[in-house]
Amino acid sequence: MKRVLLIAAFAAAASAAHAQTAANPYTNNPAAVEEGRGLYNGTCTGCHGANGAAGEIGPGLALPGRSYAKRTDAEIFDAVKNGIPATVMPAHRTKLSDDQIWKVTAYVKGLRGTAIDAPSPGDVAAGEAVFWGKGGCGSCHMVKGRGSIIGPDLSNLAGLRKTNSIIDALTKEQHRVYGPGGAQPHYLVPLPVSPVVRVTTADGKTVRGLLRNEDSFSLQVMGMDEKLHLFDRAKVKVVYEPKGLMPTDYDKKLSKAEFDNLLAYLTRLGTPPAAEKPQVRMPGGPERD
Numbered sequence: 001m002k003r004v005l006l007i008a009a010f011a012a013a014a015s016a017a018h019a020q021t022a023a024n025p026y027t028n029n030p031a032a033v034e035e036g037r038g039l040y041n042g043t044c045t046g047c048h049g050a051n052g053a054a055g056e057i058g059p060g061l062a063l064p065g066r067s068y069a070k071r072t073d074a075e076i077f078d079a080v081k082n083g084i085p086a087t088v089m090p091a092h093r094t095k096l097s098d099d100q101i102w103k104v105t106a107y108v109k110g111l112r113g114t115a116i117d118a119p120s121p122g123d124v125a126a127g128e129a130v131f132w133g134k135g136g137c138g139s140c141h142m143v144k145g146r147g148s149i150i151g152p153d154l155s156n157l158a159g160l161r162k163t164n165s166i167i168d169a170l171t172k173e174q175h176r177v178y179g180p181g182g183a184q185p186h187y188l189v190p191l192p193v194s195p196v197v198r199v200t201t202a203d204g205k206t207v208r209g210l211l212r213n214e215d216s217f218s219l220q221v222m223g224m225d226e227k228l229h230l231f232d233r234a235k236v237k238v239v240y241e242p243k244g245l246m247p248t249d250y251d252k253k254l255s256k257a258e259f260d261n262l263l264a265y266l267t268r269l270g271t272p273p274a275a276e277k278p279q280v281r282m283p284g285g286p287e288r289d
Ligand code: HEC
Pocket: 040, 043, 044, 045, 046, 047, 048, 057, 058, 059, 061, 067, 068, 069, 070, 071, 076, 079, 080, 084, 087, 088, 089, 090, 092, 104, 108
């Protein structure tokens, strides 16, 4: 009896050790990831939310905060198969086959990944030069304290966006719309977008910029001069421009090499995640929060 237990314990330890190092056979396999999504929707959303968002009972599995208890494929596989001891996260080994669990794992990993997890090839230094030079990006964007405050700060772009979303931002007018093609996946931080306005005051002065706030009485505009302007709506003429401020023809403005190098630079823009809490819980020690 003792021996049987011992063997069982040994086998469990061996399979755990195997899971720690095992590679996911479905990494970069879109069909399997899609299957994983179906399995996830059928099995996990009762506790976790749809698309990796937080649910009623379980935490978000793919939020841009990027601090997860289970990171590697092997760790996620193990959590799904065997559950997380002393928590509500159940074991799924009787519900899902190993093969299915790898697919769900590939799906969860795919939700989490952003550009920085797979930076584009190219000459990063040359791309940085395009950013501040020919691209003129610094006249609207800031990176690590340098540049302009008109557009969004791009210091952590690659930590927040998928590579496709970055390409779309540079090449498609519809990059702010959810949907196939020009899509910003909705589980990532929404893109702050402000319409462009041209405001003419009674004395004939014109200010062009991004509309930050408006009500029936006033307008707040971030001007191209990087200053915030407050207007009394009754006293000005306002023209709303049909297009956003962000130029979306960089695939034409830049050569292919320039574009690729720029992408190599952009897909590496990230701030390191905040210091992690220790992962190991001592027996009888305080619960992880
Ligand atoms: C009965 C509710 C429930 C179900 C069903 C459930 N989970 Fe969980 N899950 C939880 C809870 C609660 C936690 C947080 C455990 C903790 O406190 O550490 C969790 C944690 C996790 C974690 C670790 C979170 C992290 O930070 O990395 C992963 C990964 C995970 N679940 C994946 C899944 C997947 C995939 C499925 C579906 C196959 C699933 N869960 C089904 C409740 C559930």
